[in-house]
Amino acid sequence: MRFDTIILGAGAAGMMCAMHCGGRVLVIxxxxxxxxxxxxxxxxxxxxxxxxxxxxNFLSQNPHFxxxxxxxxxxWDFIDLVNRHDIAWHExxxxxxxxxxxSKQIVSMLVNEMERVGAELWLQTSLRDLRxxxxxxxxxxxxxxxxxxxxxxxxxxxxGGKSIPKMGAxxxxxxxxxxxxxxxxxxxxxxxxxxxSNGEFKDLSGVSLPARLSNDRTSFDEALLFTHRGLSGxxxxxxxxxxxxxxxxxxNLIPNLPxxxxxxxxxxxxxxxxxxxxxxxHLPGRLVDYLGQHIPMSGNLADQSDAKLTDLVTALSEWxxxxxxxxxxxxxxxxxxxxxxDNLSSKTMEAKEIPGLYAIGEAVDVTGWLGGYNFQWxxxxxxxxxxxxxxxx
Numbered sequence: 270m271r272f273d274t275i276i277l278g279a280g281a282a283g284m285m286c287a288m289h290c291g292g293r294v295l296v297i298x299x300x301x302x303x304x305x306x307x308x309x310x311x312x313x314x315x316x317x318x319x320x321x322x323x324x325x326n327f328l329s330q331n332p333h334f335x336x337x338x339x340x341x342x343x344x345w346d347f348i349d350l351v352n353r354h355d356i357a358w359h360e361x362x363x364x365x366x367x368x369x370x371x372s373k374q375i376v377s378m379l380v381n382e383m384e385r386v387g388a389e390l391w392l393q394t395s396l397r398d399l400r401x402x403x404x405x406x407x408x409x410x411x412x413x414x415x416x417x418x419x420x421x422x423x424x425x426x427x428x429g430g431k432s433i434p435k436m437g438a439x440x441x442x443x444x445x446x447x448x449x450x451x452x453x454x455x456x457x458x459x460x461x462x463x464x465x466s467n468g469e470f471k472d473l474s475g476v477s478l479p480a481r482l483s484n485d486r487t488s489f490d491e492a493l494l495f496t497h498r499g500l501s502g503x504x505x506x507x508x509x510x511x512x513x514x515x516x517x518x519x520x521n522l523i524p525n526l527p528x529x530x531x532x533x534x535x536x537x538x539x540x541x542x543x544x545x546x547x548x549x550x551h552l553p554g555r556l557v558d559y560l561g562q563h564i565p566m567s568g569n570l571a572d573q574s575d576a577k578l579t580d581l582v583t584a585l586s587e588w589x590x591x592x593x594x595x596x597x598x599x600x601x602x603x604x605x606x607x608x609x610x611d612n613l614s615s616k617t618m619e620a621k622e623i624p625g626l627y628a629i630g631e632a633v634d635v636t637g638w639l640g641g642y643n644f645q646w647x648x649x650x651x652x653x654x655x656x657x658x659x660x661x662x
Contacts, residue, residue, distance in 0.1 A: 274658055275408060275421040277441070279303035279390060281647035282630025283427030284379040287388040289655025291662050294388040295419070297410060299395050304376035305436050306429070310644070315372030317351065318344040318648070319641035320364035327646065328510055328636045330454050334610040335635045335646065338618070342652035344645055354378045363491075365640045399424075399445060405625050422625055423658050427651070429631040430604025432458065438598070442608065442632035449623050452609040454634045458601035459510040462501035463518070463592035470495045476553045481524035482508045484516060490524055495556075499592065506639045509595055510605055520588040526551055529582045532570065536578075540571030544581075552585075560585070603643050607634045617657035618650055627654040 273292030276283045284303060287296050302308070307315055319326070322344045324336045348366070351358060356378065357369035368374055383390060391412055398409035405422040426442040443453060473495035480493035482504040494502035508518060528551060535547055544566050548557045560566070564584045565577070573581075598604070608628045612620055618633070620626040629650040637643040 270417060270419050272419065272421045273662070274423040274425065275406070275419060276425040276427055277396065277445075278425075278427035278429060278630075279392065280305075280427060280429055280630065281307055281379075281644055282429075282651040283425065284383055285648050285651030286425055286427060286627075286629060286655040286658075288379070288382045288386060289652055289659055290388070290423070291386070291659035294383075294386075295421075296383065296388060296390045297394045297396065298390075298392055300437050301393055302376075303380060303390060303392065306433070307376050307379075307644075308372050309436070310372055311367050313372055314367040314370070315375045316361075316365050316367050316641040316644065317358070317375055318347050318366050318645045320344060320360065320366065322364075322637075322642055322645040326638045326642045328459075328605065329610060329634050331610045331634075334613075334615045335649075337615045338649040338653040339645070341616075341656075342649045344641075346652075347645065347648045350382075351375070351378070354381075363640055396441070399448070401449070401623075423627065423661075424625060425627040425629060425654055425658075426608070426632050427629050430607060431456065431598045432601040432604045432631070434598055442628065446608045446612075446628065446632075449620070449626060451612040451620060451623075451628070454606040454609050456604050456606035458595055458597045459605035459636055460506040460602035460639050461509045461595040461597065461600055462496060462499060463505055463509065463512075464499040464594050464596055465590075466593040468497070470499060470559075471497045473555055473559055476555050477502060478522065478553055478556070479524065480504055481521035483519045483521070484508065484512060486511045493520070493522075498596065500590075503639055506602065510636060510638070512592070512595075514594060515591075517589050517591045520590060521586045522552060522556075522588065523582070523585050528585065529578055532573070532578050532581075533575070536570040536573060540569060542570050544568060544570055544573060602639065603636055604631055605636045607632050610634050614657075616653065618654040619657060627658070629654050 272295045274290045274294045276296045279296045279298035287294050327335050356374045358366050394410050394412040400407050406424045408419040410417050428442045474497040477494040481490045489504045489507040491503035493504050618627045618629050630647045637646050
C-alpha cells in the first residue's frame with residue numbers, strides 16, 4: 270500500500286503535520302485514541318499555547334534552531350485556528366491559554382482538520398519493521414491482527430519522547446534516528462518534580478506558596494508545592510529543566526515580601542507577639558513550624574535585634590537544598606534533549622543527509638518551558654514539516 274507521507278505518531282505535532290502535507294497521508298499510532306497527551310494536559314483543559322512564546326522560552330544545544338519554525342507558524346496562527354473552530358478559551362497566568370471547556374475539543378479540531386484534507390488515521394497499529402527503500406521508505410505494520418506492507422516517499426517521526434510511559438511513550442523516534450545514523454543529544458526528564466530521599470517534606474505535603482527557585486543558571490518566580498516525595502509546583506517544574514544531579518537549588522520563600530521592614534515595624538507596635546505568630550501572617554503555619562526546627566525563631570518580636578531579623582530574612586530567602594533526584598519520566602511533562610538539531614534543516618525539519626525523513630515535536634532536541642510552549646513547538650514544527658512536504662509535491 271503506497272502513501273505519499275506516513276507520519277508515526279498521532280500526537281500534537283503529528284496531527285498538525287498531517288493537516289498540511291497534501292497528497293495521500295497516513296498517520297499511525299499504537300494508542301487507542303489520538304492526542305492522548307493533549308487530552309490530559311492542563312488538568313483536562315489543555316494549555317494549548319502561550320501568548321508570549323518565542324525562541325527564548327526553549328532549550329536546545331542550538332538555541333537558534335527553533336526560530337524559523339516559530340516565526341512561520343506563531344501562537345497567533347494557532348489561536349486563529351482555535352477561534353475558527355469556535356473553541357472558547359481564556360488566559361490563566363503568564364500568557365498561558367486554556368480551553369474554557371475540555372482539551373478534547375483541541376483533539377477533535379485536529380482530527381476534523383485531518384479528515385478535511387483526506388489524511389487517514391490508523392490507531393492501535395504497531396510498527397514491526399522499517400527500512401530505506403529505493404524511493405522513500407518501506408514499513409511493515411500490524412493492525413487488527415494483520416501484517417500490512419506500506420511504502421512512502423516521506424516519513425515523519427512524531428512519536429514524542431520518553432515522558433509518561435504509562436501513556437505508551439517510548440523511545441521509538443530515537444531508535445529510528447539511530448537506525449538511520451542521526452545523532453542524539455542526551456535525554457532526561459524535564460518539567461518534573463524534585464525528590465528528596467529522606468522524606469524531609471512529608472509533613473508539609475500539600476503546603477503551597479509563591480516562591481523563587483534558582484540555581485546558577487536561572488530562576489523562576491511561581492508557585493511552590495511541597496509533596497510527600499519532595500517539591501513540585503510550577504517554579505520547581507521550570508527549574509528542573511535547568512538542573513543536574515548533585516546540584517543544590519536555592520529557594521526564596523519571600524521573593525516579593527519586604528519581611529525585614531514588616532517585622533521591624535511590628536516589633537514597635539506589637540513586640541509581645543511571638544515571632545512565629547507574626548510569621549504565620551506571611552507564610553503557611555505548617556511551614557513556619559517546620560522551619561522553626563532549623564532556623565532560630567524563638568522568642569517575641571521585642572527579643573529580635575535588627576541583626577537577628579536580618580539573619581532570619583536571609584535564611585528564608587536563601588534556603589539551600591540538595592534534591593536527591595526527580596520523579597523521572599513517570600511524571601515528567603516532557604523529555605529534554607533528543608534528535609540533534611544538527612541533523613535537520615531548521616526550515617523544513619528534514620534530515621539533511623536522508624531526503625524524505627523528518628523529525629518534529631518532542632522527538633527533537635527543542636524543549637519549551639512550562640506553560641503551553643511545548644505545544645506551540647509541536648504546532649510550529651509540525652507545520653514546518655507539513656508545508657515543506659507539500660511544497661515538494
